[in-house]
Amino acid sequence: MRRSPTQADVAAHAGVSRALVSMALSGRPEVAQSTREAILAAASELGYRVNAPAANLARRRTGLLGLVLQDVSNPFFSEVAAHLQDAAADAGLTTLLNDGRRDAGREAAAVETFLELRVDGLVIASPLQGSAALAAIGRQVPTVVVGRPGPVPSVDFVHVDSVAGARRATEHLLALGHQDIAYLDVAAGVSEPLMVDRVAGYRAALEAAGLGGRSNVIPDVAADGDATERALVCSPRPTALLAHNDVTAVAALGFLARAGIEVPHRMSVVGYDNTRLAAMPQFNLTTVDQPSERTGHAAFELLTERLGGRDQARTVVLDPDLVVRRSTSSRR
Amino acid sequence: MRRSPTQADVAAHAGVSRALVSMALSGRPEVAQSTREAILAAASELGYRVNAPAANLARRRTGLLGLVLQDVSNPFFSEVAAHLQDAAADAGLTTLLNDGRRDAGREAAAVETFLELRVDGLVIASPLQGSAALAAIGRQVPTVVVGRPGPVPSVDFVHVDSVAGARRATEHLLALGHQDIAYLDVAAGVSEPLMVDRVAGYRAALEAAGLGGRSNVIPDVAADGDATERALVCSPRPTALLAHNDVTAVAALGFLARAGIEVPHRMSVVGYDNTRLAAMPQFNLTTVDQPSERTGHAAFELLTERLGGRDQARTVVLDPDLVVRRSTSSRR
DNA sequence: TTGAAAGCGCTAACAT
DNA sequence: ATGTTAGCGCTTTCAA
Numbered sequence: 001m002r003r004s005p006t007q008a009d010v011a012a013h014a015g016v017s018r019a020l021v022s023m024a025l026s027g028r029p030e031v032a033q034s035t036r037e038a039i040l041a042a043a044s045e046l047g048y049r050v051n052a053p054a055a056n057l058a059r060r061r062t063g064l065l066g067l068v069l070q071d072v073s074n075p076f077f078s079e080v081a082a083h084l085q086d087a088a089a090d091a092g093l094t095t096l097l098n099d100g101r102r103d104a105g106r107e108a109a110a111v112e113t114f115l116e117l118r119v120d121g122l123v124i125a126s127p128l129q130g131s132a133a134l135a136a137i138g139r140q141v142p143t144v145v146v147g148r149p150g151p152v153p154s155v156d157f158v159h160v161d162s163v164a165g166a167r168r169a170t171e172h173l174l175a176l177g178h179q180d181i182a183y184l185d186v187a188a189g190v191s192e193p194l195m196v197d198r199v200a201g202y203r204a205a206l207e208a209a210g211l212g213g214r215s216n217v218i219p220d221v222a223a224d225g226d227a228t229e230r231a232l233v234c235s236p237r238p239t240a241l242l243a244h245n246d247v248t249a250v251a252a253l254g255f256l257a258r259a260g261i262e263v264p265h266r267m268s269v270v271g272y273d274n275t276r277l278a279a280m281p282q283f284n285l286t287t288v289d290q291p292s293e294r295t296g297h298a299a300f301e302l303l304t305e306r307l308g309g310r311d312q313a314r315t316v317v318l319d320p321d322l323v324v325r326r327s328t329s330s331r332r
Numbered sequence: 333m334r335r336s337p338t339q340a341d342v343a344a345h346a347g348v349s350r351a352l353v354s355m356a357l358s359g360r361p362e363v364a365q366s367t368r369e370a371i372l373a374a375a376s377e378l379g380y381r382v383n384a385p386a387a388n389l390a391r392r393r394t395g396l397l398g399l400v401l402q403d404v405s406n407p408f409f410s411e412v413a414a415h416l417q418d419a420a421a422d423a424g425l426t427t428l429l430n431d432g433r434r435d436a437g438r439e440a441a442a443v444e445t446f447l448e449l450r451v452d453g454l455v456i457a458s459p460l461q462g463s464a465a466l467a468a469i470g471r472q473v474p475t476v477v478v479g480r481p482g483p484v485p486s487v488d489f490v491h492v493d494s495v496a497g498a499r500r501a502t503e504h505l506l507a508l509g510h511q512d513i514a515y516l517d518v519a520a521g522v523s524e525p526l527m528v529d530r531v532a533g534y535r536a537a538l539e540a541a542g543l544g545g546r547s548n549v550i551p552d553v554a555a556d557g558d559a560t561e562r563a564l565v566c567s568p569r570p571t572a573l574l575a576h577n578d579v580t581a582v583a584a585l586g587f588l589a590r591a592g593i594e595v596p597h598r599m600s601v602v603g604y605d606n607t608r609l610a611a612m613p614q615f616n617l618t619t620v621d622q623p624s625e626r627t628g629h630a631a632f633e634l635l636t637e638r639l640g641g642r643d644q645a646r647t648v649v650l651d652p653d654l655v656v657r658r659s660t661s662s663r664r
Numbered sequence: 665t666t667g668a669a670a671g672c673g674c675t676a677a678c679a680t
Numbered sequence: 681a682t683g684t685t686a687g688c689g690c691t692t693t694c695a696a
Contacts, residue, residue: 006673016683017682019675019676019684020683022674022676030681030682032681035682051450051673052448053386053449053674054385054672054673055673055674057385057386057688057689058674058688059674059688060675060688072401072413075405078431089441096429096445097404097431098427112381116381116382225614250614253614254614255614281557281583281586282582282585282589338690339690340689349668350667351691352666354690355666355692362665363665367665367666382690385688387689388690390671390692
């Protein structure tokens with residue numbers, strides 16, 4: 001673990017000047033083929049590896065993208081991360097991750113780390129920081145916020161339209177003949193913008209169908225599916241349940257199974273997020289899928305435009321898809 | 333987004349020399365209190381932020397830890413990451429993540445990125461690369477491998493003893509009076525070392541109880557719980573199932589529910605990994621918990637020792653815990 | 665307590 | 681096609 005070889009060592013070994021080594025290694029065309037080969041051979045012989053801090057300092061660009069995930073274990077964001085990484089890699093950029101840990105302080109620290117490293121661009125998934133803080137970040141480095149609606153000046157946004165997603169899910173149930181559709185909401189008191197949008201989409205679909213009066217939003221107090229129990233005693237009793245996410249929908253399935261209510265014949269259930277849970281054969285949940293691939297690509301696209309000089313903030317809104325599985329059927 | 337201020341700017345603004353700024357910002361004691369305050373004021377006024385590439389180049393240490401996760405969505409590893417991050421932060425080190433994406437090539441690229449960045453230490457979770465490649469990495473930077481047994485020269489290891497975990501789970505079932513315990517294994521053909529260890533632990537416990545002959549290992553061919561179906565037709569029919577992971581155990585619960593076999597009264601089920609799934613109220617799965625916190629701390633500990641000069645490779649083996657929930661009970 | 669100066673390893677503009 | 685040279689922004693002796 002002694003001092004690692006530098007370009008000077010490679011140059012000496014190959015019998016050329018330091019500058020030539022740099023040019024050869026970065027693949028510049030004006031180096032003679034034979035010289036290049038000699039240099040490459042010397043480099044690999046010595047186990048040479050570029051010193052990124054030095055190169056980044058001299059170049060005044062790092063080729064790094066910083067990605068702050070609020071929660072590494074959120075499958076949607078980790079998929080977005082994967083697609084973003086792929087797109088960046090194709091463009092010769094390296095993506096670095098940092099976990100915000102659902103904590104505004106840690107999130108800010110992660111951003112600060114990336115700013116110190118002088119990343120060329122920053123993507124923040126579902127940030128906890130306020131608009132002012134985000135705007136300040138956006139002024140220092142091209143920044144894209146994913147999974148939360150904007151706008152914030154000097155920051156780009158890409159998010160999936162939750163209103164449209166919930167509307168589409170509700171329309172699916174309406175098309176199956178359901179008229180009494182209960183919405184299993186997040187626990188009362190929690191008010192994330194996305195969750196508010198989902199309720200709005202549900203209501204909008206009912207109203208458009210002339211069923212605005214049947215809207216029935218039930219908060220999941222203990223976050224364990226207890227809303228289902230309360231939904232069943234409503235009158236008229238719902239024939240379909242739309243949950244704000246897959247976990248709640250699965251909890252509903254569990255409760256219905258214990259209560260002997262067959263799904264989908266006697267009750268249709270729709271989730272949201274299309275997590276792995278929804279695809280599991282024993283759940284087979286109809287759910288709303290957020291397009292992680294398009295999200296990741298859009299985020300990279302926005303970043304590229306910024307690096308290319310765009311100055312105006314942009315927002316990209318994507319439409320979610322409905323994945324129909326076997327937890328929904330016509331009202332009998 | 334113009335050129336960001338440097339220490340020279342801060343020095344000019346505060347009316348001191350550049351070197352003093354550096355000393356003041358890095359908190360060296362030999363700077364007069366009043367001078368330090370003036371410098372700090374100037375720095376924050378200008379929005380100064382250290383340029384990590386420059387500092388890292390000059391210092392020849394980065395204060396960075398690179399963490400390569402094989403799969404960001406594996407909850408065990410993401411918890412390990414969180415604890416490692418905390419420990420590192422306490423010691424003034426910054427942790428950077430990179431997703432290996434279950435792909436040896438990407439994993440190698442992630443490692444390479446970190447080596448170029450000149451991280452002070454590297455942690456690789458569940459690497460796909462072979463021992464030779466790992467040894468080569470370990471020779472260049474202090475390296476800890478998590479979640480896979482060693483040894484490999486010049487690399488440290490920390491992993492959770494899967495033999496002990498499966499043994500303990502089996503002993504729990506034996507203590508409840510079960511004698512016919514089927515093991516739901518990974519699909520045949522897959523042979524990860526950890527999975528092999530789990531089977532070994534199961535067998536060891538049975539043998540220690542004088543029941544070696546009743547060992548009954550059933551591969552989950554379609555990875556959807558089909559093993560459960562085949563377990564039920566064994567003779568004598570098992571009264572308990574031990575699954576190689578929680579997902580399989582949950583699949584088993586689903587199958588048993590459809591078959592009208594009550595859990596735990598007519599069948600006990602044990603999972604492995606203590607994922608979020610296991611804790612969900614409708615599953616309430618007894619399972620084996622791998623201590624992510626101790627793993628993260630141990631990894632950091634090993635790294636610290638290396639940075640402190642230790643030269644000999646070390647391996648730390650941790651014992652898993654059994655989390656007893658409501659999917660197991662006495663044989664009726 | 666403060667300042668001057670020598671690099672850290674690399675890139676890029678320029679000269680040959 | 682190859683070599684020379686001047687920084688990049690910072691840390692860290694060493695003198696003052």
